[in-house]
Amino acid sequence: METDINPDSRFKPSDDVVVREVMGKILIVPLTSGIGDMEDEIYTLNESAKAIWDRLIKGENVRAVIDSLSAEFEADSGEIERDVTGLMKELVRRKILEEIINV
Amino acid sequence: MSEHQRPELIKKDELPLSGEALIELITAVHEKGASFKFRAKGFSMSPFVKCGDIITISPTKKSAVGRGDIVAFVHPESGKPIVHRVIRKESAAFRIRGDSLHIDDGLIPESAILGKVAKIERDGQKVYLGLGVERYIIAFFSERSQLRSLISGLSGLRRLVRSGFKKILP
Numbered sequence: 001m002e003t004d005i006n007p008d009s010r011f012k013p014s015d016d017v018v019v020r021e022v023m024g025k026i027l028i029v030p031l032t033s034g035i036g037d038m039e040d041e042i043y044t045l046n047e048s049a050k051a052i053w054d055r056l057i058k059g060e061n062v063r064a065v066i067d068s069l070s071a072e073f074e075a076d077s078g079e080i081e082r083d084v085t086g087l088m089k090e091l092v093r094r095k096i097l098e099e100i101i102n103v
Numbered sequence: 104m105s106e107h108q109r110p111e112l113i114k115k116d117e118l119p120l121s122g123e124a125l126i127e128l129i130t131a132v133h134e135k136g137a138s139f140k141f142r143a144k145g146f147s148m149s150p151f152v153k154c155g156d157i158i159t160i161s162p163t164k165k166s167a168v169g170r171g172d173i174v175a176f177v178h179p180e181s182g183k184p185i186v187h188r189v190i191r192k193e194s195a196a197f198r199i200r201g202d203s204l205h206i207d208d209g210l211i212p213e214s215a216i217l218g219k220v221a222k223i224e225r226d227g228q229k230v231y232l233g234l235g236v237e238r239y240i241i242a243f244f245s246e247r248s249q250l251r252s253l254i255s256g257l258s259g260l261r262r263l264v265r266s267g268f269k270k271i272l273p
Binding site: 018020022023027028029031034035036037038039041042043044045046047048049051052069073074075079080083084086087090091094096 | 107108109110112113114115120123124127128129131132135136140141142157159
């Protein structure tokens with residue numbers, strides 16, 4: 001099922017993952033059945049994905065992330081928006097990121 | 104301005120982890136109360152843990168670690184993560200040694216223990232030998248540097264029995 005990403009939303013790492021930055025790389029371990037399984041699932045992010053991740057973790061909403069990346073990278077904002085939302089959909093689908101719900 | 108590259112989430116197959124990264128991840132996973140599963144390397148725990156076995160390290164209270172337990176710990180000198188067996192407990196430290204080794208890792212402080220091996224899997228099957236009550240016997244012989252000769256003696260005996268059966272059976 002496709003998840004729509006609201007540009008005003010903010011995200012945080014889900015409670016079901018362990019995320020560590022080791023030697024400049026983000027390492028993500030999903031805790032499947034209460035086990036961090038390095039054999040089956042451990043992820044990292046490439047440089048562009050890390051740039052998105054770092055901004056999200058600082059508390060920027062999706063729109064702010066797209067704006068700041070558009071200013072930094074040589075690509076049209078439409079392409080950056082597609083890339084950012086595409087990555088975020090994947091991270092949400094894999095339960096790595098979850099939306100911060102303000103109550 | 105930098106050139107834009109497509110953002111990607113990459114699976115670990117392309118990701119060799121250093122000892123430091125492994126320690127960091129085991130600790131972080133244990134802080135959440137979860138176990139950590141990874142593939143063993145090396146032969147120092149042979150035959151009870153073989154190179155390529157999948158081992159699960161569970162978080163444990165240091166007081167629950169005792170003689171015969173297989174533990175993951177950070178070696179105080181090399182800083183590397185190691186999985187070996189406790190052969191003796193000495194107040195707040197452990198004498199630890201690989202099952203196939205003649206020398207131990209020294210006196211390892213409780214604080215260096217990352218967790219206890221709760222499960223060993225080989226070729227998709229759970230391995231029981233080495234984690235049950237027999238662990239006390241293994242530690243006993245290992246401490247006296249007699250484990251290797253005991254294992255090779257038992258292996259020789261097994262070969263002898265097998266060849267004997269082959270001669271008897273049609």
